[in-house]
Amino acid sequence: MMNEPAVVMKDVMKSFDGGKDYVLKGINMEIPRGSLTAIIGFSGTGKSVMLKHLLGLYKPTSGSVRVLGTDLSKLSPDQLTKFRCRFGVLFQSAALFDDNTVLENVCFPLYEHRRDLKEAQVVRIAEQKLEEVGLDPKHFGKLPSQISGGMQKRTGLARALALDPEILIYDEPTTGLDPILTEMVDNLILSTHKSRPGTTSIMVSHDLSAAFRIADHIVMLDSGKVLLFGTPEDFFKTDIELVKKFVNKGMKHQ
Template identity: 40%
Template structure:
């Protein structure tokens, strides 16, 4: 579904991506791991077309992302942002139905509200949440609202950016289970960025480690713990000693 072929991206003198090669099969849940500042977010932004690589090609479902109708292209994606990124001035149902109230996916207001309430139910929130505002919800509830918004338009591809950041271990487990259930239920292709190894084990079919601008290791999550790559082993076990410089 998604292929990156020798993708390079530089900001000034900082070469963030130095030849990323990666493929994600249709219906697969891929988790990208790696230290802060290694280019994980830039990789996702490159797929979305939010940043333009200087070199390499990116295809989605066999089509180059630089070609075709931009609105139709973006309509295929859903996104759960790291900080929730909810609109404080909008009630919850309008946050969830944001894409359904405008643009190429626009639906009648009553229909959009019904879809929003159904998606809120899917992530474990009651209908009375619909008319509340983000500030009235806990961090875990806000994360669920963000997940409901990500799936509201039934996307083929969903990106999750640090989905459990700021949550306690129990709520993190709930969000991980919801993500896994929803991705499987929808048959969606998923790409997740996370530092949380518990999330990796709960969400991933496959894992890619990004280090020094390239994919250091890529394989099934079931092979991650026994892989002989020293960079991967240092990262997943949180060791200070190893080939990755802990002071950067």
């Protein structure tokens, strides 16, 4: 169904030890298409494990995960690999290939998944993506170690955008960055989202003020369950004590 939400999780449970302990304890969630959704919650509460279910890297012990209208459990490993081209992913570390130039890093997914393109076309697309995220062409031939942390993030984002993904996933993209770089990356996430209408952006963030500033939907996980899903406004007027506590504490520490 084309109008289905970008992500639909139903009763998703995940155990890594054969059912003694559950990391995800029945996640029910719908992430609307075209939204910028932030996932928040205490550390160790299942946010990254949940993201890995969206990407099909983990299979739920029970329950179902539908992404862009497709039930991931119905895909063969090959189909799943192909399906993952519809995602762009940026983790905390940009995870660039150290021995490859900035440009080569962005070309990589295109060489891998767009065998139909000629080399010159691949390079042109990669250059466009790098320009889109605000990287000056004079850096394209440098190695990751020769550019700043901010430029490494931009390169990682350009690589995530290379295949024009329908869903962009960020897992703690600003953890460990200084405040100026954090704001730059948050603004980059927002401008990337806005310049690509229809793209669904999902960001796990420990940075509550950023989540409230840029996201249109917020999910709070706690102990493997969804505590609250709503707009930033819903979060400010909630009566759920744990959410209030988390929000007040998080906003104070910024």
